[in-house]
Amino acid sequence: MFKAADLPDTLPVFPLPGALLLPRARLPLHIFEPRYLAMLDDCLKSRNRLIGMVQPLPHADKELHNIGCAGRVTQFSETEDGRYMITLSGVSRFRILKEENGFQSYRKCLVEWRDFDRDLGLHEEDAGFNRPDFLTLLKKYFDAQSLSTDWDALKEADNEMLINSLAMLLELQVEDKQALLEAKALSDRRKILTTLLEFSLLSGDAEDRMQ
Known part of the structure; x- marks a missing residue:
């Protein structure tokens, strides 16, 4: 497990729209672009x-959101044509302070971690989670x-994993x-996710009524 003192001041970053860690x-990734192959090589x-x-x-x-999440490469395998399949295990969120210039082909940023201390714990609880109601909503969405x-x-998944x-x-x-x-917390993430699912269902209902 990482401690705050183990986290670096600079970090190679992988900008990827829609990919959330x-x-x-854990996030599986397929690495094939030369600059990201170089990034992975340096990372390892x-x-x-x-x-x-x-x-x-x-x-x-080329503009980036200023908050991302760092993951440790915990699995990787190479294909016959030189591509990599890797798995990142999420460690902590970070805030980008500035992008660093350098000779590397990939992007690297100066970052800070101080607002995300809870990320380094073993797990996070959500005491107000009504699991049966959420699963009913999720079933409707699916x-x-x-x-x-x-x-x-x-x-069977625990609340945080779910x-x-x-x-x-x-x-x-x-x-x-x-x-x-x-x-900021798992409970906030659950509320946002619930709102997004409910909004999607309501939007679908509206579209059906218009047809």
Whole structure:
């Protein structure tokens, strides 16, 4: 487990719209662009093996959201044609202070971690979570979107894994993903996710009435 003192001042960042990583969650990635292959190569040589996932600002050339989440490379495998399949395990969110110039082909940023101390804990609780009501809402959403899932696995997942996995996996707008990332606590993330599911269902109902 990482301690605050273990977190670096600079971080290679991987801008990827719609890709959300959260603390204590896992994100599989397919690395094939030369600059990100170089980033991975340097990352694997480092002591902490951290990569910062951050979302680009919509409709802005090279601008990034200022909050992302760092993940440690915990699994990787190379394909015969030189691509990599890796897994990032979420460690902590960070705030970008400025982008650093350098000779590397990928982007690197000066970051701070001080607002995200809770990310380094073992897990986070949500005492106000009404799980049966949430699963009922989720079932309606999946039915409306014609999605399928392993409901037994969802029912067995703990509250943090359930909320964070859905936040990462559901197809949502970049700004919605960013709002879920920036939520101060798990309870806030759950409330935002619930609102997004309810809004989607209401929007669908409105569209049906208009047809």
